[in-house]
Amino acid sequence: MNTLKRLGIGLAGLMLTTTLGLAAEATKPTDPEIAHIAYTADNIDIQAAEHAVKVSKNKAVQDFARDMIRDHEAVNKQALALLAKLKVEPKDNATSQALVNQADATQAHLATLKGAAFDKAYVDNEVAYHHAVNTALETTLIPAAQNAELKDLLTTGLQIFKGHEDHARMVAGELK
Amino acid sequence: MTAGRGRRRACVLAALAGVVLLPAMAAAETITVQVTKFSFVPASVTAKVGDTIEWVNADFVDHTATAANKGFDVKLPANKSGSVTVKKAGTFPYFCRFHPMMKGTITVKK
Numbered sequence: 001m002n003t004l005k006r007l008g009i010g011l012a013g014l015m016l017t018t019t020l021g022l023a024a025e026a027t028k029p030t031d032p033e034i035a036h037i038a039y040t041a042d043n044i045d046i047q048a049a050e051h052a053v054k055v056s057k058n059k060a061v062q063d064f065a066r067d068m069i070r071d072h073e074a075v076n077k078q079a080l081a082l083l084a085k086l087k088v089e090p091k092d093n094a095t096s097q098a099l100v101n102q103a104d105a106t107q108a109h110l111a112t113l114k115g116a117a118f119d120k121a122y123v124d125n126e127v128a129y130h131h132a133v134n135t136a137l138e139t140t141l142i143p144a145a146q147n148a149e150l151k152d153l154l155t156t157g158l159q160i161f162k163g164h165e166d167h168a169r170m171v172a173g174e175l176k
Numbered sequence: 177m178t179a180g181r182g183r184r185r186a187c188v189l190a191a192l193a194g195v196v197l198l199p200a201m202a203a204a205e206t207i208t209v210q211v212t213k214f215s216f217v218p219a220s221v222t223a224k225v226g227d228t229i230e231w232v233n234a235d236f237v238d239h240t241a242t243a244a245n246k247g248f249d250v251k252l253p254a255n256k257s258g259s260v261t262v263k264k265a266g267t268f269p270y271f272c273r274f275h276p277m278m279k280g281t282i283t284v285k286k
């Protein structure tokens with residue numbers, strides 16, 4: 001769990017690409033790997049949102065970012081409680097590492113932007129990012145999850161993140 | 177003095193028994209809306225002036241019940257409830273500020 005916390009703090013930013021590279025995984029992820037991927041994905045979005053709250057001057061964008069922080073932190077809290085209960089130690093893996101690398105690249109790009117250009121890039125990326133995470137949850141992570149409670153939590157997470165994807169699209173529409 | 181104390185005692189009793197007595201006395205009801213899996217269930221409710229709408233949030237994330245006309249803004253923290261007493265007749269669409277796709281309507285009759 002310590003490694004995970006350190007990773008969470010180290011994560012900064014988001015990603016531009018819409019694929020998580022999960023399709024390339026030859027073997028199905030295990031529950032500890034799934035937990036690590038989900039937690040990593042959550043933290044990436046929180047870090048991105050914290051940056052947006054600081055940088056954006058647009059109220060709709062700031063509100064959206066605060067919604068992301070609130071919900072993703074709630075999901076993480078549930079996830080950590082479940083992992084503790086199940087005594088599952090999240091396990092780092094290639095997908096988590098790919099997520100972090102892409103997030104770092106995106107963050108580096110966003111750090112160069114300000115004002116309306118930043119708002120648009122951030123929100124567009126939120127649409128793409130949630131879409132990618134949702135696709136991964138639906139096609140890979142949820143089917144692969146062995147533990148019923150983990151599967152349940154991922155399913156609830158999917159529902160929440162689908163809402164975020166819609167919300168991001170709505171904000172993106174307002175920015176145009 | 178005695179009458180005053182008596183009245184006060186009656187008030188205290190009424191307050192203590194409020195949950196039970198109020199519906200009978202005022203004919204006001206509490207209408208419960210479940211907030212679950214990012215939905216208001218049922219999404220549409222009908223109430224009378226003086227009724228209370230109570231939202232019970234069963235999700236582990238925070239929500240709000242916010243009137244489109246800003247007439248009320250009820251915070252619904254994770255696994256907590258919130259309520260509003262409707263005072264005017266009309267149709268009041270509402271939504272969740274945190275998840276604007278979550279929508280509901282209260283229809284209030286006289």
Ligand SMILES: [Cu+2]
Pocket residue numbers: 214238239240272273274275278
């Ligand atoms: Cu909500």
